[in-house]
Amino acid sequence: MTQVRLLVNWLMGLAWFAVSGRPGFFARLRLGSRAFRAYLGLRKQSASSFTEQLILLNSVLNLDPAVPGDIAEFGCYKGAASAILSIGAEATGRRLVVFDSFEGLPEPSEAVHGIADKKAIGYRKGMYAGRQEEVRSNLERFGSINSTIFVKGFFSETLPLRPAGERYALIFEDADLVSSVRDVLRYAWPRLNSGCPFFSHEAHDLEVCGIFFDRDFWEANMSCPAPGLVGSGFGVPATIGNFNDFRIGPVPGRTGSYLAYVFKPVVADYVGVTDQTGADQTNGVNLSPVRGA
Numbered sequence: 001m002t003q004v005r006l007l008v009n010w011l012m013g014l015a016w017f018a019v020s021g022r023p024g025f026f027a028r029l030r031l032g033s034r035a036f037r038a039y040l041g042l043r044k045q046s047a048s049s050f051t052e053q054l055i056l057l058n059s060v061l062n063l064d065p066a067v068p069g070d071i072a073e074f075g076c077y078k079g080a081a082s083a084i085l086s087i088g089a090e091a092t093g094r095r096l097v098v099f100d101s102f103e104g105l106p107e108p109s110e111a112v113h114g115i116a117d118k119k120a121i122g123y124r125k126g127m128y129a130g131r132q133e134e135v136r137s138n139l140e141r142f143g144s145i146n147s148t149i150f151v152k153g154f155f156s157e158t159l160p161l162r163p164a165g166e167r168y169a170l171i172f173e174d175a176d177l178v179s180s181v182r183d184v185l186r187y188a189w190p191r192l193n194s195g196c197p198f199f200s201h202e203a204h205d206l207e208v209c210g211i212f213f214d215r216d217f218w219e220a221n222m223s224c225p226a227p228g229l230v231g232s233g234f235g236v237p238a239t240i241g242n243f244n245d246f247r248i249g250p251v252p253g254r255t256g257s258y259l260a261y262v263f264k265p266v267v268a269d270y271v272g273v274t275d276q277t278g279a280d281q282t283n284g285v286n287l288s289p290v291r292g293a
């Protein structure tokens with residue numbers, strides 16, 4: 001019975017995906033089938049569900065082609081979501097930049113609790129380790145390795161060294177720990193183009209969701225107001241009816257997901273933008289305008 005429910009959920013997800021925008025129904029059917037094959041091949045090594053991956057792929061395909069920038073993924077494990085993102089990157093002529101230690105989680109500096117059950121989540125150093133060669137081989141088999149580059153190391157060490165002009169059109173963060181997500185936001189948010197989406201896979205994690213509402217953190221590090229996070233506590237709907245292909249825990253309704261998102265607020269031009277208090281919203285980084293850069 002569970003298998004039938006799963007199958008129905010996947011097929012309904014694919015049907016939704018096929019009619020959800022660029023590059024058209026038949027091209028989407030082909031991309032959806034490729035994504036499904038990747039999901040089935042990597043399912044046992046995946047920390048994200050197929051419907052969540054379809055939402056990510058849909059968002060990549062529907063990015064405004066006039067907005068430049070890479071797709072950036074923070075936290076890939078064995079590369080299951082990377083494979084799907086790379087398919088989207090290839091289809092849109094973008095590059096996927098995969099950031100990971102390839103050694104698993106660093107030592108957690110503070111506990112993370114589930115929003116619904118208030119229990120501490122047992123994150124440990126070294127958890128979710130996927131070697132770079134494993135991820136590469138998974139992308140060679142199921143994704144688009146030619147559209148992908150890997151950046152190995154802890155975010156706090158690798159992100160500050162990225163080329164000054166590197167910009168992102170979509171970010172997918174699945175790094176679990178408070179310190180890791182803070183690092184992603186501190187260094188990668190300024191590189192996300194205005195109006196573009198930032199996805200987090202921590203919709204059920206109290207302390208991680210809290211970062212997106214932490215005024216002091218945003219004002220101190222990004223000189224801008226906290227943007228919030230759509231889907232905190234429940235996740236964006238990623239299943240249809242009661243069909244659920246992952247265990248969400250004691251969450252009412254069972255139609256949510258682990259995905260949450262926020263779009264970077266649109267400003268006329270990043271260069272020299274100040275907020276109402278006169279503080280520089282660019283945090284001193286001279287970012288190019290969104291279009292035609």
Ligand SMILES: C[S@@+](CC[C@H](N)C(=O)[O-])C[C@H]1O[C@@H](n2cnc3c(N)ncnc32)[C@H](O)[C@@H]1O
Pocket residue numbers: 045046047048074075076077078079080081082099100101102103104105106127128129130153154155156174175176177179180183
């Ligand atoms: C939950 S897994 C990602 C799962 C993956 N998105 C999927 O769909 O299968 C978390 C990943 O984040 C990485 N990670 C967490 N914190 C990190 C940090 N500070 N620097 C580099 N990698 C980090 C871990 O190595 C691990 O691969």
